[in-house]
Amino acid sequence: MCSIIGYYGDEIAAPLIVKGLKRMEYRGYDSVGVATESNSQIQLKKGVGKVAEVNFNIQLDTLPGKVGIGHTRWATHGKVTDVNAHPHSSNSGKLAIVHNGIIDNFEQLKKELERDGYVFKSETDSEVIANLLQKNYESVKNVKNAIIKTVLELKGHYAFVAMFEDGQLAAAKFHEPLIVGVGKNSYFLSSDVLGFIEQTDNAIYIENGNFIIIDKGKLQILDFNGKSIKQEIVQISREFADVYKGDYAHFTLKEISEQPDTIFKAGENTKDAINNAANYIKNSNNIYITGSGTSYNAALIAKQVLAKYAKIKTDAIISSELRFSSDTIEPNSTLIAISQSGESADILNAVNIMKKINCKVISIVNSLTSSLARESDIIIGMNCGPEIGVAATKSFTSQIMTIYKITEELCNGTFEINYKEISESISKILENHDQIRHIAREMKDVSDIYVLGRGIHYPIAIESALKLKELTYIHAEGIPGGELKHGPLALMDSNAFVIIINPNDSTYSDTLMSAREIRARGAKIIGISDEKSDIYDYWIEIPKTSETTYPISETIPIQLLSYYAAIEKDADPDYPRNLAKSVTVM
Ligand code: F6R
Numbered sequence: 215m216c217s218i219i220g221y222y223g224d225e226i227a228a229p230l231i232v233k234g235l236k237r238m239e240y241r242g243y244d245s246v247g248v249a250t251e252s253n254s255q256i257q258l259k260k261g262v263g264k265v266a267e268v269n270f271n272i273q274l275d276t277l278p279g280k281v282g283i284g285h286t287r288w289a290t291h292g293k294v295t296d297v298n299a300h301p302h303s304s305n306s307g308k309l310a311i312v313h314n315g316i317i318d319n320f321e322q323l324k325k326e327l328e329r330d331g332y333v334f335k336s337e338t339d340s341e342v343i344a345n346l347l348q349k350n351y352e353s354v355k356n357v358k359n360a361i362i363k364t365v366l367e368l369k370g371h372y373a374f375v376a377m378f379e380d381g382q383l384a385a386a387k388f389h390e391p392l393i394v395g396v397g398k399n400s401y402f403l404s405s406d407v408l409g410f411i412e413q414t415d416n417a418i419y420i421e422n423g424n425f426i427i428i429d430k431g432k433l434q435i436l437d438f439n440g441k442s443i444k445q446e447i448v449q450i451s452r453e454f455a456d457v458y459k460g461d462y463a464h465f466t467l468k469e470i471s472e473q474p475d476t477i478f479k480a481g482e483n484t485k486d487a488i489n490n491a492a493n494y495i496k497n498s499n500n501i502y503i504t505g506s507g508t509s510y511n512a513a514l515i516a517k518q519v520l521a522k523y524a525k526i527k528t529d530a531i532i533s534s535e536l537r538f539s540s541d542t543i544e545p546n547s548t549l550i551a552i553s554q555s556g557e558s559a560d561i562l563n564a565v566n567i568m569k570k571i572n573c574k575v576i577s578i579v580n581s582l583t584s585s586l587a588r589e590s591d592i593i594i595g596m597n598c599g600p601e602i603g604v605a606a607t608k609s610f611t612s613q614i615m616t617i618y619k620i621t622e623e624l625c626n627g628t629f630e631i632n633y634k635e636i637s638e639s640i641s642k643i644l645e646n647h648d649q650i651r652h653i654a655r656e657m658k659d660v661s662d663i664y665v666l667g668r669g670i671h672y673p674i675a676i677e678s679a680l681k682l683k684e685l686t687y688i689h690a691e692g693i694p695g696g697e698l699k700h701g702p703l704a705l706m707d708s709n710a711f712v713i714i715i716n717p718n719d720s721t722y723s724d725t726l727m728s729a730r731e732i733r734a735r736g737a738k739i740i741g742i743s744d745e746k747s748d749i750y751d752y753w754i755e756i757p758k759t760s761e762t763t764y765p766i767s768e769t770i771p772i773q774l775l776s777y778y779a780a781i782e783k784d785a786d787p788d789y790p791r792n793l794a795k796s797v798t799v800m
Contacts, residue, residue, distance in 0.1 A: 220377065223399055242288025243264050245300075248277055315372035372389070393417050474644070480618075505551065516552070540567050551577045577594065605776070632762070650771055665678040671721060
């Protein structure tokens with residue numbers, strides 16, 4: 215997944231573009247590039263690396279001109295090389311494009327263009343857009359018809375911005391985000407509001423199947439048939455401006471540290487939506503919950519919480535798997551779709567499948583303007599503010615809080631959220647940096663980590679393993695305690711490192727027994743518990759609380775452990791290798 219940006223206005227474009235790209239780097243960060251137009255000439259610089267690094271090496275921000283485009287890449291087609299980085303110029307050099315998404319029929323289009331004499335420099339699918347647009351522009355002689363002709367030929371999902379040598383900008387949206395930031399005498403075209411939030415909080419969310427042209431200072435929005443479209447300018451919530459690290463060394467640490475506050479905001483201001491969601495759930499014969507990665511782990515928590523407290527049975531399905539079991543899904547059901555970004559292609563695809571069989575969609579989402587929010591019947595905001603660190607941290611605890619809030623609504627007073635206890639418990643654990651950093655140092659060179667939990671702590675164990683993998687690059691696995699003797703015990707020896715999630719609830723004694731079995735095989739044990747035990751080589755204390763606080767509080771030490779192990783290994787915790795924040799490809 216990538217980020218695209220364009221600027222048209224009174225100011226020099228390149229520095230604004232570079233700034234916007236830095237803000238959107240979470241979307242992809244293996245290479246970066248900028249192209250600008252000045253005196254009817256397109257100039258372009260690009261290279262492999264993060265925005266700051268490439269800018270330092272080749273000064274992207276010194277390109278001249280008041281119109282420009284930029285891109286950060288997360289490779290899908292073609293290796294991470296300078297040549298494959300965007301922007302891509304067409305053969306004539308008279309236009310350049312940046313693209314986010316995938317062109318499914320690029321091979322066929324490329325062959326046809328090669329037959330017409332076009333030469334391709336990169337291995338990307340995106341370069342096809344540049345040359346196809348050039349070919350169509352040369353044939354129809356105006357930008358509007360060239361874009362219409364081009365989008366009719368493209369298959370896949372994409373948002374692209376094209377810059378022409380006469381300074382016109384055009385951009386099209388098809389199942390990838392495209393937002394116009396409207397400033398004073400200026401326009402930004404961007405994958406995310408973060409691309410321009412420092413300059414303007416007025417935005418137009420371009421609808422699917424529409425494109426825009428900016429020429430001579432005027433913006434036109436059209437549909438793919440060429441019909442003019444009117445769209446309102448909306449004001450973006452100011453909280454999106456909160457994208458600075460402040461005094462924190464990394465966004466990940468900042469976001470972990472925000473959790474005593476963010477848990478209060480989950481589902482806030484969406485009382486009606488929660489009420490409506492509870493009614494849908496009560497009146498639906500079948501309820502499915504879906505998500506990817508961390509959001510799927512939250513779905514597993516939701517399944518247990520709804521069953522235990524609200525006595526409601528649900529099925530949790532990983533979004534990328536849903537299409538393979540779609541024939542087993544009952545039509546007219548309810549789908550709870552959980553996603554931080556609301557832009558993951560897998561979840562959007564799952565939602566699409568469910569809507570086709572007449573299911574209602576309740577989304578639990580952080581970005582209320584995302585594609586998922588737009589596709590949903592009911593939107594419940596996690597409201598934890600922008601999460602820039604690629605690994606999900608505060609969004610996970612906000613997802614759990616949102617699920618609790620729905621459960622509270624369903625339970626008519628028999629389930630109560632103790633916000634104060636949860637917040638204080640997180641704060642207490644957050645005081646424990648030194649001990650956790652010390653353990654991270656001891657753990658950083660192991661090759662395998664196992665995380666054990668039972669009951670509701672099993673999804674937390676899976677989530678913990680995911681966090682450890684992403685941030686430390688160490689193989690990690692979440693295991694239900696009882697399954698140990700059915701296989702994983704074979705892996706336990708003095709080289710293994712095992713994290714035992716063991717709060718003092720109904721799972722406590724059984725999990726302690728599992729810890730004993732592991733200890734007997736010589737593995738090192740980190741116990742996360744409110745009860746001290748000699749079995750643990752390292753004990754990370756969590757406060758004694760009610761049972762619904764435990765899943766949230768036990769998540770915090772593992773987030774910190776993963777963060778500090780990344781630091782100890784010199785890995786970048788904000789931007790783990792090979793990953794992107796929103797995975798907009800399936
Ligand atoms: C894990 C992580 C990913 C995301 C997944 C879903 O730390 O960040 O596994 O949870 O890609 O993303 P959203 O929630 O944006 O749909």
